[in-house]
Amino acid sequence: MESIKFKIPKSLRKIIFADLKRSHEYAYERVGFILTRLCESNNDKLILAYDYCAVADEDYIDDENVGARINSNAIRKAMQVAHTQKCGVFHVHLHMHLGKPTESFSDEEGIQPMMASVSRVNLHEDFGYLILSNDSAICKIYSEKKEEFFEPDIYTEIGYPMNLVFAKQVKNKKFSERQKRQTFLGENSNNVFEKINIGIIGYGGGGSHIGQQLAHIGFKNIYVFDDDSFEESNINRLVGAKYSDVKNKTKKTKIAQRSINDILPTANVIKIQKRWQEEPEELHKCDVVVGCVDSFIERQQLEAETRRYLIPLIDIGMDIYKVMDSFSISGQIILSLPGSFCMKCCGFITEDKLAAEAKKYGDIGGNPQVVWSNGVLASNAVGIMVDLILGWSVLEDRRVYLSYDGTRSLLKEHSRLIATPNDCEHFLLSEIGPPRLMEI
Ligand SMILES: [Zn+2]
Ligand SMILES: [Zn+2]
Incomplete structure (x- = not known):
């Protein structure tokens, strides 16, 4: 059975969280890019996060209508990294609350087309975005074939304890x-x-x-x-x-x-x-x-x-x-x-x-x-x-x-x-x- 998993070490999540929480001169929130490697065998896919690129202060656009807008320079840099490091790239930002985040309208309108276009730089890797909350996350991967974003079967943060987010929950299953x-x-x-x-x-x-x-x-x-x-x-x-x-x-x-x-x-x-x-x-x-x-x-x-x-x-x-x-x-x-x-x-x-x-x-x-x-x-x-x-x-x-x-x-x-x-x-x-x- 085909399975897709996304894994990120908690040590890396902590670095990302600390960077994104910093205030900015005029942007309300920060965004960044996570670098990933795809490992495929038969129908199984593992997407492993290994590094993070912060967006430079000057690459934010002063726009009161959205939390964070980045300029084409920031996107070009992300594409450059995907090309030179032969890696996948996942856009990341924070929603500061507890529980699994849901995308806002502007997340879908802004991030999805951007990451779909970034993905063309490297067809051998997977691209997408992550939204981190205080204790959970949502991960979406871009499917070139279907031209849509989907959740991995399991998103895992590796640390003690591990944090596991499942795309599909076992429904209404009572305790045996x-x-x-x-x-x-x-x-x-x-x-x-x-x-x-x-x-x-x-x-x-x-x-x-x-x-x-x-x-x-x-x-x-x-x-x-x-x-x-x-x-x-x-x-x-x-x-x-x-x-x-x-x-x-x-x-x-x-x-x-x-x-x-x-x-x-x-x-x-x-x-x-x-x-x-x-x-x-x-x-x-x-x-x-x-x-x-x-x-x-x-x-x-x-x-x-x-x-x-x-x-x-x-x-x-x-x-x-x-x-x-x-x-x-x-x-x-x-x-x-x-x-x-x-x-x-x-x-x-x-x-x-x-x-x-x-x-x-x-x-x-x-x-x-x-x-x-x-x-x-x-x-x-x-x-x-x-x-x-x-x-x-x-x-x-x-x-x-x-x-x-x-x-x-x-x-x-x-x-x-x-x-x-x-x-x-x-x-x-x-x-x-x-x-x-x-x-x-
Ligand atoms: Zn050692
Ligand atoms: Zn958002």
């Missing part, structure tokens, strides 16, 4: 018996459960708990990535597996589908029986991804890919190691949110760790794992994910790097988090979307 026990998740939860895609990378000790819980909560679209078949060594921790799966060498994605559909028959489980790297287009469709992978190199690759497509990634992992004569269990939960710190920024992935891992290459994968620690980490990752998407806790701009001491059963904020800056230098917004060839 399942949801009556979790009404605190809010009215929007029905839309979210129906329309959001959750990815699980690795359906083992951690991933299987995630799948099971997503089904209990009511998430309808779950993408499961795993190229492995079930074997006896997995039976100590993969929840939902049966002993017969050993003999049958059942694919782990099949176990995922079976467990999830046993709980939620209407769930749409998309099985990717490959490594995600072989089917990255499927990963790009996910709105949030939970990474349950074994190695640092896997984490690094997954983080790089999710950042490129503005996908929040929740990483979980654990280790059991020998200390003197006893054993110790430790683990972590990290939220890698585009526009915020990454796993390198917080010191979890380091060059030393990557080098040490590369040295003993082939050794990994047989690490000891236990069901109870996997369960603690996975359960908390699900809790964080639900809050990230639905914002039930009202925690704003939360940063997540939790360390798990499985020996003492403690889960607490990692001591390094406080000193971790939010500005990530490893993944730049300007590099989002598929890698591009540089022109010389």
Whole structure:
């Protein structure tokens, strides 16, 4: 099914908001232009916002009849940027109220023809406009074919919590018996459960708990990535597996589908029986991804890919190691949110760790794992994910790097988090979307 999504990091939204709120000598309001990249695969479209161009003070026209009128110079500059950066451009202005904005008559009369004509400068990208309110937004994309503007299926602001605006709301759907026990998740939860895609990378000790819980909560679209078949060594921790799966060498994605559909028959489980790297287009469709992978190199690759497509990634992992004569269990939960710190920024992935891992290459994968620690980490990752998407806790701009001491059963904020800056230098917004060839 064709789907169109527009994504913008909250960090960029904040910059835009601050710029547009500045007063102007004679214009009543300000406008600006958001730069976007279009990623297409099959019938799916992702429009990713990565930068912002303010309109220069002198490019406003003194006109008392409208809030803001800009001259042809400002429009020419926007077209120039679309041409040189090979990007899409979205006009943006503010409506200072709460809730989803609606266009005024002058918005439609003024902005729509302007953006339709700007769109001709680059036929490979999408153009349109955004109106931001204090807590929501409306996004309209221009369809060249139909010569009209339409809303993306989902408009997403990436931050904690995420802000999701759906073109079509699930109508008058009452809370099901399942949801009556979790009404605190809010009215929007029905839309979210129906329309959001959750990815699980690795359906083992951690991933299987995630799948099971997503089904209990009511998430309808779950993408499961795993190229492995079930074997006896997995039976100590993969929840939902049966002993017969050993003999049958059942694919782990099949176990995922079976467990999830046993709980939620209407769930749409998309099985990717490959490594995600072989089917990255499927990963790009996910709105949030939970990474349950074994190695640092896997984490690094997954983080790089999710950042490129503005996908929040929740990483979980654990280790059991020998200390003197006893054993110790430790683990972590990290939220890698585009526009915020990454796993390198917080010191979890380091060059030393990557080098040490590369040295003993082939050794990994047989690490000891236990069901109870996997369960603690996975359960908390699900809790964080639900809050990230639905914002039930009202925690704003939360940063997540939790360390798990499985020996003492403690889960607490990692001591390094406080000193971790939010500005990530490893993944730049300007590099989002598929890698591009540089022109010389
Ligand atoms: Zn307006
Ligand atoms: Zn970083």
